Amino acid sequence: MRLVLVRHADAEDYAGSDFQRNLTAKGIKQARKVSTFLSGIEELDKSILIFSPYLRAAQTAKIITEGSEHYYTTIEDKRLGCGMTPAEAMEIFKELSFEDTVIMVGHEPDMGNLMAHLLGSPAHTLHVRKASVAIFEVEGMRQGGGILEAFVPCKYM
Numbered sequence: 001m002r003l004v005l006v007r008h009a010d011a012e013d014y015a016g017s018d019f020q021r022n023l024t025a026k027g028i029k030q031a032r033k034v035s036t037f038l039s040g041i042e043e044l045d046k047s048i049l050i051f052s053p054y055l056r057a058a059q060t061a062k063i064i065t066e067g068s069e070h071y072y073t074t075i076e077d078k079r080l081g082c083g084m085t086p087a088e089a090m091e092i093f094k095e096l097s098f099e100d101t102v103i104m105v106g107h108e109p110d111m112g113n114l115m116a117h118l119l120g121s122p123a124h125t126l127h128v129r130k131a132s133v134a135i136f137e138v139e140g141m142r143q144g145g146g147i148l149e150a151f152v153p154c155k156y157m
Helices: 025-039 055-066 086-094 110-119
Strands: 002-007 047-051 072-076 101-106 133-138 146-152
Touching (some): 002 110, 025 055, 055 072, 110 133, 110 146
Parallel strands (some): 047 101
């Protein structure tokens, strides 16, 4: 399975609730950069894009899909909300075909912890900046089962 992890773009610091934080103008620009970057990767066409129901992640996912020449099947999954564990992510993967290419849009520290898990490292050893992209080849649904192919912070896209 090819797995692409995306942390949501820059969002407001405060809103009525954490669930309702909108992307900022900077975040919208970041999400567009991510969309353009992912569009340049031919192997990502016909991917499954799974995103957190939190507004900032949903907005990031929407901008990624709207700005892309690729076709994405989009799925909102509450398990990607703030606090997702690597074990919960592995459950999501088990529901998909291992031949699928999956893009996940979520939160920090969840994305960093999932990356660490896939690399066989302890939790809380990686920090993922907003609108960064990590691309893995996942060989097994276990700790250390991923090979990091690329990691690109938004500022380098």
